[in-house]
Amino acid sequence: MPTVVAALKLLAANNYATIVISNQSGIARGLLDDAKVRSVNAEIVRRLAGDELTIDGWYWCPHYDEGCDCRKPAPALLHQAVREHGLTLDGAAMIGDRGSDVELGQRVGIPGIAVPGRCRTSARNRICARKRCSKRRNGSCAVATEIAVRGRASCSRGWPGGASS
Ligand SMILES: [Zn+2]
Numbered sequence: 001m002p003t004v005v006a007a008l009k010l011l012a013a014n015n016y017a018t019i020v021i022s023n024q025s026g027i028a029r030g031l032l033d034d035a036k037v038r039s040v041n042a043e044i045v046r047r048l049a050g051d052e053l054t055i056d057g058w059y060w061c062p063h064y065d066e067g068c069d070c071r072k073p074a075p076a077l078l079h080q081a082v083r084e085h086g087l088t089l090d091g092a093a094m095i096g097d098r099g100s101d102v103e104l105g106q107r108v109g110i111p112g113i114a115v116p117g118r119c120r121t122s123a124r125n126r127i128c129a130r131k132r133c134s135k136r137r138n139g140s141c142a143v144a145t146e147i148a149v150r151g152r153a154s155c156s157r158g159w160p161g162g163a164s165s
Contacts, residue, residue, distance in 0.1 A: 007145035008053045014149050016092075017056040019081045023072050023100070028064035057081050072096075073103035093148035095141070113144045 011018050020041075026032045041058050048054060059077040061070040069076040082089060094105030094112045105112020 003141045005048070005051050005053065007141045008048065009051065010145050010149055012053060016149070017085055017087050018054075019057040019059065019078075019085070019087075020055055021072060021077045021081065021104075022058075022060045024060040024062055025064035025071070027060075027062035028066065034062065057085055072098075072100040073107055075104060075108050078104060078108060095144045095148060111148060113148060115141055115144050 008018060024032070024037050027034065027037070037060055041055070045055060059070075059081055061068060061072065061074075061077060063071055068074070078094075081087065089108060089110050092110045094101055094108075094110055095115060096102070096104075096112075097115045099114070102112035102114050
């Protein structure tokens, strides 16, 4: 995940806290459990440590279709992170690969930036992933972060998922 590392370095250099918020509906559906999510997160932390990088907070919604207030785009987890880490949303951005990420950003008044090129599992998209998508996706995380850090001026250009301000 080289460009994620580049993105995190950029954030660290600009005094950003990095919070991961995810929907883990697999928990409610019995496909995984809290311990599995924690172990995956721990593995990511382990890999980032080599670059002296860290993730400041992990938050996930374990629900599925239960009308909770923490499943993205609901903002409860983001607000919780802000509270628990003493952060401000001033200058923050929400970067993700789904419409719910963009919408979450919009709901709390920060840019919601979609990283394009999410690759799905159909054969057609696998081919697409080999030819184009994975490069676009890999390249886009750092670029999305660049946009978030440098300002919003170019947010609306060239991002199929759009961005809000
Ligand atoms: Zn939830």
